[in-house]
Amino acid sequence: xxxxxxxxxxxxxxxxxxxxxxxxxxxxxxxxxxxxxxxxxxxxxxxxxxxxxxxxxxxxxxxxxxxxxxxxxxxxxxxxxxxxxxxxxxxxxxxxxxxxxxxxxxxxxxxxxxxxxxxxxxxxxxxxxxxxxxxxxxxxxxxxxxxxxxxxxxxxxxxxxxxxxxxxxxxxxxxxxxxxxxxxxxxxxxxxxxxxxxxxxxxxxxxxxxxxxxxxxxxxxxxxxxxxxxxxxxxxxxxxxxxxxxxxxxxxxxxxxxxxxxxxxxxxxxxxxxxxxxxxxxxxxxxxxxxxxxxxxxxxxxxxxxxxxxxxxxxxxxxxxxxxxxxxxxxxxxxxxxxxxxxxxxxxxxxxxxxxxxxxxxxxxxxxxxxxxxxxxxxxxxxxxxxxxxxxxxxxxxxxxxxxxxxxxxxxxxxxxxxxxxxxxxxxxxxxxxxxxxxxxxxxxxxxxxxxxxxxxxxxxxxxxxxxxxxxxxxxxxxxxxxxxxxxxxxxxxxxxxxxxxxxxxxxxxxxxxxxxxxxxxxxxxxxxxxxxxx
Numbered sequence: 001x002x003x004x005x006x007x008x009x010x011x012x013x014x015x016x017x018x019x020x021x022x023x024x025x026x027x028x029x030x031x032x033x034x035x036x037x038x039x040x041x042x043x044x045x046x047x048x049x050x051x052x053x054x055x056x057x058x059x060x061x062x063x064x065x066x067x068x069x070x071x072x073x074x075x076x077x078x079x080x081x082x083x084x085x086x087x088x089x090x091x092x093x094x095x096x097x098x099x100x101x102x103x104x105x106x107x108x109x110x111x112x113x114x115x116x117x118x119x120x121x122x123x124x125x126x127x128x129x130x131x132x133x134x135x136x137x138x139x140x141x142x143x144x145x146x147x148x149x150x151x152x153x154x155x156x157x158x159x160x161x162x163x164x165x166x167x168x169x170x171x172x173x174x175x176x177x178x179x180x181x182x183x184x185x186x187x188x189x190x191x192x193x194x195x196x197x198x199x200x201x202x203x204x205x206x207x208x209x210x211x212x213x214x215x216x217x218x219x220x221x222x223x224x225x226x227x228x229x230x231x232x233x234x235x236x237x238x239x240x241x242x243x244x245x246x247x248x249x250x251x252x253x254x255x256x257x258x259x260x261x262x263x264x265x266x267x268x269x270x271x272x273x274x275x276x277x278x279x280x281x282x283x284x285x286x287x288x289x290x291x292x293x294x295x296x297x298x299x300x301x302x303x304x305x306x307x308x309x310x311x312x313x314x315x316x317x318x319x320x321x322x323x324x325x326x327x328x329x330x331x332x333x334x335x336x337x338x339x340x341x342x343x344x345x346x347x348x349x350x351x352x353x354x355x356x357x358x359x360x361x362x363x364x365x366x367x368x369x370x371x372x373x374x375x376x377x378x379x380x381x382x383x384x385x386x387x388x389x390x391x392x393x394x395x396x397x398x399x400x401x402x403x404x405x406x407x408x409x410x411x412x413x414x415x416x417x418x419x420x421x422x423x424x425x426x427x428x429x430x431x432x433x434x435x436x437x438x439x440x441x442x443x444x445x446x447x448x449x450x451x452x453x454x455x456x457x458x459x460x461x462x463x464x465x466x467x468x469x470x471x472x473x474x475x476x477x478x479x480x481x482x483x484x485x486x487x488x489x490x491x492x493x494x495x496x497x498x499x500x501x502x503x504x505x506x507x508x509x510x511x512x513x514x515x516x517x518x519x520x521x522x523x524x525x526x527x528x529x530x531x532x533x534x535x
Contacts, residue, residue, distance in 0.1 A: 016120065017111060017130045023119065024110035024132040027530065028523030032134050035109045039101040042078045047274070048146065048155045049080055051185035055178050056081060068171075069093060071159040073114045077105035080156070089163070096135060107527050109133055113143030117157045121145055125172060128164035138164050142171045144179045149187045158182065194219050196273035204277055211282075215242045216275025226280055231258045233419035236442035240415035241265050242276045258420050298403030300374055300381040304391070305408030306505075308455030311384040312357065314406060319353035319382045326354060328361040336366055343370060347377040359385045364394050371397040388505045411450040411457065418446040418457065425461040426473075433470025444475045448482050449497075451534060497532045500525070504534075 013021070043049060052072050059070055060083050067086035073079050079100050084090045098104075106115035110132025117124050123144040128137045141161030148155050160175050193216060201214040201221040211226040215238070222230075230238065234257050241253045253265040266279040301318055305311045316323060326346060331339045346354055362370065374381060383398060385391065387407070391399050399405075411418065419442040426437060437445075450456055460482050468477050475483055500518070507513035515525040528534075 014130070016122075016124070017126075020106065020111040020116050020119070021132055023106060027107040027110075027527050029107075029110045029132065031110075031132060035096060035133060035135050037097040037102040037104070038108065039099075040076070040078050040103060042074060042080050042101055044080065046074070047186065047189055048072070048074060048182075051189055052080075052146075052158075052182045055181045055185065056083070059174075059178055060085075066162070068160055068162045071098075071114065071161070072156060073104060073118075073159065074156045075118065075154050076103065077108075077115045077118055077157070078103050079114075092138070105531075107531055109136070112136060113141035113159050113161060114157050117143040117145050118154065121147075121154060123172070123176070140164050142175055144172075144175045146179055146182055146186075148190070149183050150190050155186065193273040193275065197221070197270055197275045200270045200273070200275075200277055204279075211280035213238065213278045213280070214270065214275055215239060215278060216270070216273060219275070229257070229259075229261075229263070229280060229282070232439040233258045233423045233437070233442050235439055236419040236446050237416040238265060238278060238280075239443060240418065240446040242267060242278065253416060255416055256420060258423055300383060300402045300404075302399060302402040302405040303382060303384045303408065304387050304405065305384075306386060306410050306453055308453035309408045309410060310454045311408060312355070314408060315355045315357075315382040315384050318406075319355055319380065323353040323355050323382070324351070325357060327357040329358050331361065331366070336363070340366060340369060344373060347373040347379060347381070350378050353380040353382065355382045355384065357384045359383050359395055359398055360388065360390055362395065367395050367398060371401055374398070374401050386505065388502075411453045415446045418442070418448075418450075421454070421457060422461055425458055426465060429462065429465045431465050431469050435465065435468050435470055435473050437464075437473045438475075441473050441475050441478060444478065444484070445482065449532075449534075451501075497534060500528060500532065500534060 049072075056070065056072060063070060063083075064085050067084070067089050069082065069084040069086075069089055071079060071083075072081045079098070079102050082093070082098065082100060084093065093099075104112055104114040106112065106119050109115065111126070112131060112133075113124055113126040116126070123142070125142045126140070128140050131137050131139070139161050140163075141159055143157050143159040145157055146155045147153070158175055158179050160171050197214050197216045197219055198221070201212070204210060204212045204214070205223045208223075209225060210223060211229055212223050213226050214221040220235075220239075234255075237255055241251075241255065250269060251267050253267065254262065255265055256262050262283045264281040264283065266281065268277045268279075269275070270277055301315070303311050303315045303318075305314070324346060326343055328339075334342075343356075356370070359367070359370075383402065385395065419437075422437055422442060422445050426435065445457070445460070452459075460479055463479055464473055464477055500514070503514040503517050504511065507517060511525060512522050515522045518525065520528075
C-alpha cells in the first residue's frame with residue numbers, strides 16, 4: 001500500500017478544492033480526524049438503484065481485472081452499492097468502514113469525490129493529496145453527479161477510484177458514459193411512471209364533475225372543474241400537501257383557498273408510480289367547519305407559538321382591538337418592581353381585555369405574583385408564550401389557570417398555507433404596479449423551512465416587493481437565501497429537525513447545553529443544524 005501524500009501548499013490548491021476545504025473546516029472537521037461513517041437507511045429498490053443496476057453490472061465485468069472501486073451513492077451521500085474486484089483494495093476500504101449505508105457527506109468526512117460533487121453539482125477528479133482527511137489521501141477518485149433528466153433533481157453520485165499513483169486517465173470518460181446510461185434509464189423509468197399516472201387520471205376523470213388532480217415529478221394533470229376552482233397560489237399549496245403525502249402512504253388535508261372557500265384534499269399515492277391522485281372536495285357553505293366561527297373562548301387564554309408565528313395577532317383577534325398590552329420584555333427596561341406595579345394596577349379593576357406578552361421571560365417570583373393577580377381579576381386576559389419545558393415547570397402555575405389554550409403550528413409544518421399567506425402579504429403592501437408571484441415562486445416559497453415563521457415570510461415578501469414593484473415575481477427575484485427549492489425532507493429528517501429545535505429552545509438557545517441534552521458533541525450538533533438549515 002502506498003504511503004499517504006503530503007498536503008500541498010495553499011498556492012498549489014485548485015480554487016474548488018480550497019472552497020471545499022473551507023466548508024469542511026466550517027463543519028468542525030480536522031484533517032487528522034478518524035472518518036465518521038455513520039450508517040443510515042438507503043433505498044436499494046428506489047428509482048436510482050433500479051436505473052443503475054444493469055449499468056453497474058456491465059461496469060463490474062469491464063473492471064474485473066483492475067484494482068478500481070466503483071461506488072454509487074444517493075442524494076444524501078449514503079452508499080447504495082460498492083464493488084471492487086481487488087482483494088487488497090476491498091480490505092483497505094472495509095478497514096475504513098466504507099460499506100453500503102455509510103455516509104460520505106462533505107459535512108461528515110470533508111472533501112471527497114462523493115460528498116463534494118453533491119455539494120457543487122459538478123463532476124470532480126480528486127487527487128490523493130486533495131482529500132481533506134488524511135485517511136483518504138491514499139486514493140485518487142472521480143465522482144460525477146447523476147441528475148434526473150426530467151425533474152433536474154440531483155439523484156446521487158457515481159464514483160470510481162483507485163490507489164494513488166495508478167494510471168486513471170480513462171476514468172472520467174468511462175464514468176461519464178455510465179452516468180449517461182443511468183440517466184437514460186431514469187428517463188425510461190419516468191416515462192413508465194407517467195403512463196401509470198395518465199392511466200390513473202383517465203380513470204378518475206370519467207366523472208366530468210369530479211375535481212381531481214394527478215401530481216408527479218414533471219407532470220400535473222387536472223380536470224376542468226379542478227382548474228376552475230384553483231388559482232396559481234392554490235396549485236402551489238396543493239403541491240406542498242402532496243410532497244408530505246408521498247412518504248405517508250396517503251393523507252387528508254383541509255386547505256383554505258385564495259378565494260375564501262375551504263376544501264378537503266384526499267391524497268392517494270398512485271400504485272407503481274411516483275405520484276399522487278388528489279380529490280378536491282369543497283366544504284358546504286353552511287357546514288359548521290366552513291363557517292369559520294371560533295368556539296366560545298375560556299379566559300384566561302394561553303397562546304403558545306414559536307417566535308414569529310403570530311402569537312400577538314392571535315391574542316389580539318381573541319381579545320379585540322381595544323385590548324391593552326403588558327409585555328414581559330419590559331421587565332429588563334423597567335425593572336421588576338415597576339413592572340409588578342403596572343401589572344397590579346391593570347389587573348386590579350375592570351376594563352378592556354389585557355394581553356400579557358412573553359410570559360416565558362418572567363422569573364418564578366413574578367410568575368407566582370401574576371398567577372395570584374389573575375385568580376382575582378375581572379378582566380379577560382390572554383397570555384402569550386414560546387413553547388418549551390418552562391410551561392411545565394417555571395410557568396406551570398400560569399398554564400394551570402388558563403381555561404383555554406391555542407398552540408400555533410409552525411409555518412414549516414403547514415407549507416400548504418404559505419402560497420395563500422404570501423399572496424395576502426403582497427396584496428397588503430399595496431404596490432402601485434400590482435406585482436404578482438408566479439406559481440414557481442410560490443412553490444419555492446412553500447418548500448422553505450421558515451425558522452422565523454410568519455415574520456420571516458413577511459420580511460421576504462417586503463424585500464421582493466421593494467425590488468420589483470410591477471410584473472411577475474419569478475424565483476430569481478427572491479432573496480438568495482430563499483431562492484432554491486430544497487428537496488422534500490424525509491419524515492426522519494423532519495423529526496430530527498423538530499427534536500433539535502426543541503432541545504435548543506429548552507436550553508434557552510445555549511447550543512452546548514442542547515448538545516449535552518441530546519447526547520451528542522457540540523460539533524455534531526452544529527453539523528446537523530447546518531444540514532437541516534436550522535438557524
